[in-house]
Amino acid sequence: QxxxxxxxxxxxxxxxxxxxxxxxxTSNTGSNHVSWYQQLPGAAPKLLIRRSDQRPSGVPDxxxxxxxxxxxxxxxxxxxxxxxxxxxxxxxxxxxxGDDSLSGWVFGGGTKLTVx
Amino acid sequence: xxxxxxxxxxxxxxxxxxxxxxxASGFTxxxxxxxxxxxxxxxxxxxxxxISGSTGVIRYAESVKGRFTISRDNYRGTLYLQMNSLRAEDxxxxxxxxxxxxxxxxxMDVWGQGTTVTVx
Numbered sequence: 001q002x003x004x005x006x007x008x009x010x011x012x013x014x015x016x017x018x019x020x021x022x023x024x025x026t027s028n029t030g031s032n033h034v035s036w037y038q039q040l041p042g043a044a045p046k047l048l049i050r051r052s053d054q055r056p057s058g059v060p061d062x063x064x065x066x067x068x069x070x071x072x073x074x075x076x077x078x079x080x081x082x083x084x085x086x087x088x089x090x091x092x093x094x095x096x097x098g099d100d101s102l103s104g105w106v107f108g109g110g111t112k113l114t115v116x
Numbered sequence: 117x118x119x120x121x122x123x124x125x126x127x128x129x130x131x132x133x134x135x136x137x138x139x140a141s142g143f144t145x146x147x148x149x150x151x152x153x154x155x156x157x158x159x160x161x162x163x164x165x166x167i168s169g170s171t172g173v174i175r176y177a178e179s180v181k182g183r184f185t186i187s188r189d190n191y192r193g194t195l196y197l198q199m200n201s202l203r204a205e206d207x208x209x210x211x212x213x214x215x216x217x218x219x220x221x222x223x224m225d226v227w228g229q230g231t232t233v234t235v236x
Binding site for chain 1: 151153160161162163166175176177178211213216221223224225226227228229230
């Protein structure tokens with residue numbers, strides 16, 4: 001079971017807008033930035049959103065991120081067939097398993113986006 | 117061009133050991149923290165370990181603590197993961213990733229293609 005909670009799947013039709021949610025706790029998404037990664041079938045993950053809402057150069061502005069409190073979301077507008085992929089959120093956790101001496105990265109379980 | 121190339125993945129028996137390497141190029145290696153992230157067959161991403169660029173700060177996931185050791189050689193531009201006491205549940209594709217800064221809590225902005233470890 002992943003520390004961050006994402007819906008297992010979302011779907012949309014070409015041109016539509018979809019959002020993927022990511023829920024965490026005060027020790028991870030509540031106190032640190034969230035990043036989002038896209039993993040196309042058979043490929044390595046690729047950074048899509050950094051620092052909760054910033055797009056790295058080369059990422060289309062159809063992709064946007066936001067964060068409020070302990071939740072974050074990724075929005076994809078103008079959906080295209082080649083957006084079909086798995087999407088993961090991640091955040092630094094200051095206190096893994098409630099132990100302040102442990103810290104590290106936590107990921108969501110991933111969301112499979114299907115373009116109908 | 118920034119590149120990360122993992123190697124060392126193999127089929128190993130339970131209880132065995134393996135050392136993974138990640139050769140980096142196209143950036144100043146010592147200026148960036150580096151992580152290992154793994155993905156079991158058909159599963160999601162699981163962070164394994166992180167090491168800072170040059171200050172020696174290291175963190176491990178609880179699932180590998182005491183069995184895996186992350187290290188780096190800044191002169192050779194190479195990241196390592198020494199894996200001991202391997203278990204079936206360590207079977208995964210192991211990715212190395214570059215973080216956006218020297219410190220250990222910035223996003224992973226470049227990923228390698230991965231190397232496959234099978235424990236059976």
